[in-house]
Amino acid sequence: MGCLAIALVSFTVIFISIIWQICRILFWRPYVVTRCFRKQGIRGPPYSVLSGSLHEIERLKNAARGSVLETSSNDIIQRVVPHYHRWSLDYGDTFLYWFGTQPRICISDPELAKHILSNKFGCFIKPMTRPLLEKMAGRGLGLVNGADWVKHRRITSPAFTSGKLKVMMKRMAECTLSMLHEWKNQSFVAHNQCKMIEVNGEFRKLTADIIAQTAFGTSYVQGREVFEAQRELRQCCRASIADILIPWSLYLPTPENLGIWKTERRLNKALRSIIESRLNSQVSRSSDSVHGDDLLGLMIGESEAAKTKPGLKLSMNEIIEECKMFFFAGQDTTSTLLSWTVFLLSSHQEWQDRLRQEVLKECRMGIPDSDMLAKLKLVNMVFLEVLRLYSPVITTFRKASKDIKFGNLIIPRDTCISIPVVKIHRMEKYWGEDANEFNPLRFSNGVSEAAKHPNALIAFGMGPRACIGKKFAMLEAKIVIVLMLQRFSFFLSPDYKHTPMENLTLQPQCGIPILMEPLLL
Numbered sequence: 001m002g003c004l005a006i007a008l009v010s011f012t013v014i015f016i017s018i019i020w021q022i023c024r025i026l027f028w029r030p031y032v033v034t035r036c037f038r039k040q041g042i043r044g045p046p047y048s049v050l051s052g053s054l055h056e057i058e059r060l061k062n063a064a065r066g067s068v069l070e071t072s073s074n075d076i077i078q079r080v081v082p083h084y085h086r087w088s089l090d091y092g093d094t095f096l097y098w099f100g101t102q103p104r105i106c107i108s109d110p111e112l113a114k115h116i117l118s119n120k121f122g123c124f125i126k127p128m129t130r131p132l133l134e135k136m137a138g139r140g141l142g143l144v145n146g147a148d149w150v151k152h153r154r155i156t157s158p159a160f161t162s163g164k165l166k167v168m169m170k171r172m173a174e175c176t177l178s179m180l181h182e183w184k185n186q187s188f189v190a191h192n193q194c195k196m197i198e199v200n201g202e203f204r205k206l207t208a209d210i211i212a213q214t215a216f217g218t219s220y221v222q223g224r225e226v227f228e229a230q231r232e233l234r235q236c237c238r239a240s241i242a243d244i245l246i247p248w249s250l251y252l253p254t255p256e257n258l259g260i261w262k263t264e265r266r267l268n269k270a271l272r273s274i275i276e277s278r279l280n281s282q283v284s285r286s287s288d289s290v291h292g293d294d295l296l297g298l299m300i301g302e303s304e305a306a307k308t309k310p311g312l313k314l315s316m317n318e319i320i321e322e323c324k325m326f327f328f329a330g331q332d333t334t335s336t337l338l339s340w341t342v343f344l345l346s347s348h349q350e351w352q353d354r355l356r357q358e359v360l361k362e363c364r365m366g367i368p369d370s371d372m373l374a375k376l377k378l379v380n381m382v383f384l385e386v387l388r389l390y391s392p393v394i395t396t397f398r399k400a401s402k403d404i405k406f407g408n409l410i411i412p413r414d415t416c417i418s419i420p421v422v423k424i425h426r427m428e429k430y431w432g433e434d435a436n437e438f439n440p441l442r443f444s445n446g447v448s449e450a451a452k453h454p455n456a457l458i459a460f461g462m463g464p465r466a467c468i469g470k471k472f473a474m475l476e477a478k479i480v481i482v483l484m485l486q487r488f489s490f491f492l493s494p495d496y497k498h499t500p501m502e503n504l505t506l507q508p509q510c511g512i513p514i515l516m517e518p519l520l521l
């Protein structure tokens with residue numbers, strides 16, 4: 001009898017505490033957070049139980065996806081993030097919305113963004129991401145926090161020093177030349193007429209090849225299994241991004257989940273085999289470490305060193321997660337930057353001509369070295385302008401790790417902060433009336449002088465968690481564009497539809513078909 005009573009009491013306590021947790025998440029917390037922000041004059045779309053603002057986001061995005069913009073228009077906010085557009089009109093530049101039950105405050109002020117991104121005291125951390133996204137992009141450097149982040153950043157940083165980047169330039173150029181050679185052959189097939197190339201797909205393959213070779217010492221063909229598995233998982237991510245997140249739902253054996261698990265196993269197996277083949281081979285090139293001094297070699301070396309120096313350990317699983325992150329981040333963003341650069345240079349022929357003149361003056365028809373690249377002022381300005389108008393990263397997120405007060409703003413603990421990069425980059429308040437125009441000359445006096453706020457350009461983030469691959473990406477993008485300008489004239493195909501959209505990064509929904517004409521210089 002006594003045991004039964006204890007069991008009954010325990011069951012009741014557990015039951016009540018579960019009910020309380022559910023009520024807290026679904027009703028109490030939204031009420032408290034909404035009230036806290038309302039007191040500060042910050043409003044937003046109403047909270048719907050469980051789904052928050054997700055249905056509204058999905059409705060607005062679906063409507064936007066049916067539209068096609070004028071090719072000459074760089075005013076892409078309404079199509080890419082229509083919910084930010086709608087809610088800024090209704091509630092002002094700072095507003096509160098709900099990603100399911102997670103509160104998100106959208107902050108478009110570069111000064112506040114600077115404080116949040118530059119904070120070094122752990123007040124603003126990387127939020128948990130969707131489990132499916134984590135399966136695809138890996139729980140690596142970009143997602144971990146605290147001591148884990150310090151360890152991962154310390155291990156991976158030496159792979160991107162200036163000396164290492166200089167060595168990588170040759171590889172980058174070789175991969176690019178092989179792609180351009182194929183294009184040229186295709187053009188000859190068409191009797192030297194213009195050939196239509198869908199550049200977004202081509203740049204994806206190219207940047208995949210480059211990151212596979214430079215960071216992992218493998219080729220695109222060997223890394224193909226990784227990229228294909230990541231692409232499949234990415235499609236699942238895209239399909240489910242507006243779904244209500246039900247904890248543990250990814251562990252239910254539904255037909256969809258079984259497919260996801262299978263792809264995840266393929267991805268892990270492919271990465272494990274790349275890592276193991278490096279472990280088994282003594283690297284013959286001139287490097288300090290037996291495992292090589294590229295990114296993969298550094299991670300494996302650290303893991304080996306950990307056998308004698310405990311505490312620094314990077315386990316096999318951690319290496320796999322980090323590989324996923326770099327395979328994804330190293331490929332997706334730079335290919336996006338290149339795609340939009342070619343789009344803008346095709347629709348601004350005068351700029352394409354100016355860049356070609358500069359390239360031919362500084363590099364002639366040769367492969368550019370780092371000194372030559374440093375002299376390409378116009379090329380640099382064009383890339384900055386592309387990063388401003390078509391920033392591959394659309395929004396940056398942080399989470400308040402505790403209740404935080406700064407300036408007039410009080411942010412309750414666990415509130416997610418969304419910094420809409422794509423919006424800050426075209427606010428007239430900072431960029432002037434021509435904010436939506438393609439005008440690389442605004443960067444004539446450098447980045448900090450281009451806008452009314454020195455930190456209004458945040459394409460690579462800011463502060464301790466700024467992009468680790470920034471120099472790598474800029475070097476790669478410059479080499480590709482230089483080699484392209486030397487060999488081809490390019491024009492927008494009449495089939496082009498201007499349809500930028502959010503698909504983790506800023507993607508062209510209908511691709512970017514470009515007419516390539518080989519140059520006979």
Ligand code: HEM
Nearest residue numbers: 141142329330333334337393459460461465467468469473
């Ligand atoms: C045009 C190309 C690129 C753009 C626009 C870009 C943009 C960004 C941005 C905005 C962040 C900061 C995100 C945040 O604050 O939450 C970031 C972080 C990161 N990027 Fe990039 N990125 C590019 C290329 C690359 C490349 C080529 C690599 C790898 C080779 C890379 C690897 C990473 C990693 C690992 C992080 C996380 C850093 C950390 O949290 O410490 N990115 N990137």
